[in-house]
C-alpha cells in the first residue's frame with residue numbers, strides 16, 4: 178500500500194491495529210522512507226505509564242503521538258514532561274471525544290454534555306496542560322480555532338469525501354468543509370484504504386484541499 182506513495186503526498190497514520198500486527202520495526206521503516214508518521218496509539222492510563230509509553234514512542238522518530246484527554250491534566254502533563262529533553266520530540270496531542278460518538282453514545286458513558294461542549298472542555302484542559310493540540314471532529318474546528326488560537330493543532334478524523342460511506346463515524350465533514358472550518362490536518366482512512374484506486378483518492382483529496 179505504501180510503496181507508490183511519497184512523503185510529499187501525505188503523512189501516514191499508524192493505528193493500533195497495524196502497530197499490534199507489525200510492530201515498531203514497521204514504523205521505523207516508514208520513517209526511514211521519509212514519511213511523517215502519526216503514531217495513533219491513544220494512550221490512556223495512569224500518568225507514570227503514559228509518560229513512559231510516550232517516551233518510548235518518541236524513540237521511534239515519529240512526527241506525532243497522542244493520549245486521551247479524559248486521562249486528565251496530571252496524565253497529560255506527565256506525557257509532556259516525558260518528552261522534555263528528547264531530541265526532535267514528536268507533537269503531542271490529545272483525543273477529545275471520538276468522532277464515532279454522537280450525543281446518545283456520549284450520554285451512555287455518563288457524560289451528559291453535548292459532544293461539542295465536552296470537546297470544548299477537554300480541548301481547554303489539553304491546552305492548559307501544555308500539549309500541542311487535539312483530535313476532534315471538523316464540526317468543532319471553527320469553535321476551537323477561535324477559542325485556542327492559530328497555533329493549536331486540530332487533527333480531524335471523520336473526514337468523508339462526498340459520496341463515500343460514513344461507516345461508524347458520527348461527526349463527519351468533507352475535506353473541503355474541514356479546511357474551511359480551520360482544521361490543521363485531515364485524517365482519512367477507509368475512503369482511501371478501501372478504494373479500488375487509493376492513489377486517485379489521495380490526489381483528489383489534495384486537489385479539493387488546494
Ligand SMILES: O=c1ccn([C@@H]2O[C@H](COP(=O)(O)O)[C@@H](O)[C@H]2O)c(=O)[nH]1
Pocket residue numbers: 192272274275276277312313334335336344346364365366367368
Ligand atoms: O476520534 C477519533 C480518533 C481517531 N480516529 C481514527 O482515525 C481513523 C479514521 O478512519 P476512517 O476509516 O476514515 O473512519 C481510524 O484509524 C480511527 O481509529 C477516529 O476515527 N476518530
